[in-house]
Amino acid sequence: MAAFTYAPAIVLLPFVSFLVALFAGDRMPKGGALAGITATGGSLLLSIWVALTVAGGETYNQFVYTWVAGVESLQLRFGLLLDPLSALMLLIVCLISFLVHIFSLGYMNDEGETGLARYYAGLGLFTASMLGFVVANNLLMAFMFFELVGLCSYLLIGFWFREEGPPSAAKKAFLVTRFGDYFFLIGVVGIFATFGTGLFAPITQGGEVVAESFPVLAEHAVMDGETEAIAMLDTVGMSAQAWFTVLGLLVLGGVIGKSAQFPLHTWLPDAMEGPTPVSALIHAATMVAAGVYLVARMYGFYAISPTALAVIALVGGFTALFAATMGLVKQEIKQVLAYSTISQYGYMMLALGSGGYIAAVFHLTTHAVFKALLFLGAGSVIIAMHHNENMWDMGGLKERMPVTYWTFLSGSLALAGIVPFAGFWSKDEVLYEALIHGFGTEGGLGVAYLLAYAMGLLAVFFTGFYTFRMVYLTFHGNARSDTARDPHGVRWNVKGPLAVLGVLAATIGFINMKPVAELTGAHIDFLHVWLNGPEEGGWPALLSTDLHHYETLLHDVAHVTAGYPLGETTTLLASAGVSLGLALAGVLAARSLYAGPDPVEHTDKLGGLKTVLMHNYYQDEYQVWLATGVTYPVARAMDKFDQGVVDGVVNGVSSVSLFGGSRVRRIQSGLVSNYAMLLTLGLVLLLAFFGVVGGWF
Amino acid sequence: MIPAQTYLLLSAAVFCIGLFGILTRRNALIFLMSVELMLNAANINFVAFSLQHGNLTGQVFALFGMALAAAEVAIGIGIILVLYRNFTDVDVTKATTMRW
Numbered sequence: 001m002a003a004f005t006y007a008p009a010i011v012l013l014p015f016v017s018f019l020v021a022l023f024a025g026d027r028m029p030k031g032g033a034l035a036g037i038t039a040t041g042g043s044l045l046l047s048i049w050v051a052l053t054v055a056g057g058e059t060y061n062q063f064v065y066t067w068v069a070g071v072e073s074l075q076l077r078f079g080l081l082l083d084p085l086s087a088l089m090l091l092i093v094c095l096i097s098f099l100v101h102i103f104s105l106g107y108m109n110d111e112g113e114t115g116l117a118r119y120y121a122g123l124g125l126f127t128a129s130m131l132g133f134v135v136a137n138n139l140l141m142a143f144m145f146f147e148l149v150g151l152c153s154y155l156l157i158g159f160w161f162r163e164e165g166p167p168s169a170a171k172k173a174f175l176v177t178r179f180g181d182y183f184f185l186i187g188v189v190g191i192f193a194t195f196g197t198g199l200f201a202p203i204t205q206g207g208e209v210v211a212e213s214f215p216v217l218a219e220h221a222v223m224d225g226e227t228e229a230i231a232m233l234d235t236v237g238m239s240a241q242a243w244f245t246v247l248g249l250l251v252l253g254g255v256i257g258k259s260a261q262f263p264l265h266t267w268l269p270d271a272m273e274g275p276t277p278v279s280a281l282i283h284a285a286t287m288v289a290a291g292v293y294l295v296a297r298m299y300g301f302y303a304i305s306p307t308a309l310a311v312i313a314l315v316g317g318f319t320a321l322f323a324a325t326m327g328l329v330k331q332e333i334k335q336v337l338a339y340s341t342i343s344q345y346g347y348m349m350l351a352l353g354s355g356g357y358i359a360a361v362f363h364l365t366t367h368a369v370f371k372a373l374l375f376l377g378a379g380s381v382i383i384a385m386h387h388n389e390n391m392w393d394m395g396g397l398k399e400r401m402p403v404t405y406w407t408f409l410s411g412s413l414a415l416a417g418i419v420p421f422a423g424f425w426s427k428d429e430v431l432y433e434a435l436i437h438g439f440g441t442e443g444g445l446g447v448a449y450l451l452a453y454a455m456g457l458l459a460v461f462f463t464g465f466y467t468f469r470m471v472y473l474t475f476h477g478n479a480r481s482d483t484a485r486d487p488h489g490v491r492w493n494v495k496g497p498l499a500v501l502g503v504l505a506a507t508i509g510f511i512n513m514k515p516v517a518e519l520t521g522a523h524i525d526f527l528h529v530w531l532n533g534p535e536e537g538g539w540p541a542l543l544s545t546d547l548h549h550y551e552t553l554l555h556d557v558a559h560v561t562a563g564y565p566l567g568e569t570t571t572l573l574a575s576a577g578v579s580l581g582l583a584l585a586g587v588l589a590a591r592s593l594y595a596g597p598d599p600v601e602h603t604d605k606l607g608g609l610k611t612v613l614m615h616n617y618y619q620d621e622y623q624v625w626l627a628t629g630v631t632y633p634v635a636r637a638m639d640k641f642d643q644g645v646v647d648g649v650v651n652g653v654s655s656v657s658l659f660g661g662s663r664v665r666r667i668q669s670g671l672v673s674n675y676a677m678l679l680t681l682g683l684v685l686l687l688a689f690f691g692v693v694g695g696w697f
Numbered sequence: 698m699i700p701a702q703t704y705l706l707l708s709a710a711v712f713c714i715g716l717f718g719i720l721t722r723r724n725a726l727i728f729l730m731s732v733e734l735m736l737n738a739a740n741i742n743f744v745a746f747s748l749q750h751g752n753l754t755g756q757v758f759a760l761f762g763m764a765l766a767a768a769e770v771a772i773g774i775g776i777i778l779v780l781y782r783n784f785t786d787v788d789v790t791k792a793t794t795m796r797w
């Protein structure tokens with residue numbers, strides 16, 4: 001348990017590095033980078049300690065600080081929830097953040113950027129808030145850190161604020177995610193009003209529950225009909241399940257904004273205006289993961305609502321396909337990666353929606369590693385290319401940057417989902433879960449799953465294609481510009497993080513090789529065991545955040561059942577075979593089109609479709625039109641109403657008072673005798689009044 | 698014993714004389730005197746009822762009233778002095794600068 005005593009330091013260390021970099025960064029060597037590296041390194045070590053303790057069967061869920069003490073029951077408190085899910089996420093965030101700090105030495109310091117203190121302060125604050133979000137044990141605390149994460153994203157995207165693009169992209173990211181967070185905020189208030197608590201998991205002492213959590217309360221209300229305690233249901237006049245669906249979908253608004261799901265995905269490609277290490281840390285590996293993590297964190301709440309599950313699965317599947325098609329035609333290396341990020345988070349949402357809790361967490365883990373790797377690799381290429389990001393100016397970098405090439409290839413194979421790299425195992429599991437639950441579940445939910453599965457499967461082909469189009473254009477063929485012929489060298493601080501992540505991207509899939517485990521019968525699905533918990537009681541069953549509990553809920557309430565059209569093993573292998581085949585087909589298609597010494601833009605043959613894809617399906621245009629064409633006139637009309645009618649009434653009332661006052665004040669004549677006269681008259685009138693009323697006469 | 702109504706009539710008469718003075722005269726000193734008359738009308742009432750009820754409380758209040766009147770005169774004369782300095786007169790109808 002000692003590890004849990006020090007757990008708050010995981011969050012506080014990067015916060016201290018933020019303060020140090022902010023106030024003393026200018027006077028420090030490397031502009032505060034060393035403070036950040038030390039802090040995230042320390043957090044990483046503490047996270048490993050926490051993860052080992054959790055692996056030993058301990059969990060922790062306590063409040064550590066009360067910042068608003070209400071009169072009755074409602075108290076607003078900070079608390080830590082450390083269970084397998086948050087321990088895993090802590091490891092991911094700390095590791096990526098640590099590596100990105102080191103990489104920044106090469107990308108920012110060696111390139112002679114100014115404002116480094118501001119940069120490292122931003123990274124420190126971001127890491128602290130993300131870690132705070134991960135360990136939060138209640139929804140309000142999660143919301144606060146969720147917003148802080150958004151703020152850091154704004155600060156870091158707009159790091160080069162003197163140029164034209166970054167400030168605009170920063171504002172866009174802030175506003176679009178804020179639009180989603182608006183619904184999230186209403187959802188938070190709704191959940192507090194309904195359940196009186198925002199706890200993710202019940203707090204227990206000696207096996208007794210001392211504070212109940214909202215997913216468990218919701219579960220009791222839906223499964224056992226214990227709705228008496230929830231007065232809110234009478235207020236809204238809905239059934240428990242319908243109201244919980246509404247709350248779940250409101251919270252999902254924040255998730256869709258932050259995890260860049262359709263239709264709020266438009267901010268993420270623009271966010272590539274920020275420094276590349278920031279893109280790696282925030283817009284690929286961690287911040288964007290916050291949305292998906294939130295759904296996983298309160299999965300017990302979603303598991304009891306089939307509608308919310310269907311929405312999550314469909315949004316995820318659609319986003320996976322939609323973003324992948326846009327990635328096909330992009331010319332800038334980071335833009336391709338941005339759309340692939342959106343697409344991959346779509347897969348995670350698809351998995352969560354279709355009951356694949358492990359698959360989602362697994363894909364979250366592997367994606368964090370390989371997408372951070374790809375972004376850092378792209379950063380290395382961008383250093384070499386003197387900050388030219390256009391892939392048509394690259395080519396032939398393979399010989400000149402071998403470390404970058406091989407690590408980037410490892411990440412690309414993982415992203416495309418080629419066996420045995422990380423992405424294959426996790427993406428395959430996502431699709432497999434969607435498939436079997438689509439076949440097994442009856443009614444509309446099953447149809448939704450199959451539809452989402454079909455879209456996800458199609459996206460596999462596009463993923464393979466755009467990934468290897470990027471690889472071939474960047475590293476193969478002949479150099480197409482002078483900078484590509486003589487690229488800028490990179491140092492150890494770039495190659496080191498790339499090497500670590502490159503090895504991880506190739507190997508991290510081995511933590512949950514489900515097909516191999518099924519075939520050989522060996523118990524090597526470690527992630528499954530990690531999240532599952534014991535079959536009966538014990539940890540973390542008391543927390544109600546174990547997989548076993550979620551599967552029971554999914555089965556009993558939403559009736560999500562697995563169906564195997566071809567028998568269990570054959571279905572598993574067929575699913576893996578189909579997705580691998582499609583991925584390979586995508587890779588080979590990219591190879592046949594772009595592998596030559598002087599590739600040409602084959603996408604031109606798409607004609608009008610290419611224009612649509614280059615313009616991102618006119619998503620930005622229609623959102624701008626919504627703002628200027630609809631919202632603005634409505635706001636103008638409201639303003640007229642406000643100025644004319646509301647203010648008119650108020651002004652009218654005040655002018656009556658003013659006019660009356662200007663008349664009445666004339667009795668203030670300054671003559672003492674007049675005052676005395678008025679006093680006397682008043683007295684006489686009063687006496688007469690009381691006399692008449694009191695019956696004196 | 699003289700009935701209480703007699704005293705009340707006397708007090709009402711004194712009060713009305715004072716009131717008449719305030720409402721009609723312009724000289725601030727006459728004002729002051731008129732106020733004294735009104736105060737003492739109240740004192741007469743106190744003493745009269747005290748006698749009527751055989752209770753000394755009213756007499757005590759009458760003493761308070763006299764002390765109050767003394768204090769009031771002190772302040773009143775001060776005000777009149779200031780009035781004279783500012784307007785070179787003790788006519789209350791001339792001091793009309795505090796108006797709308």
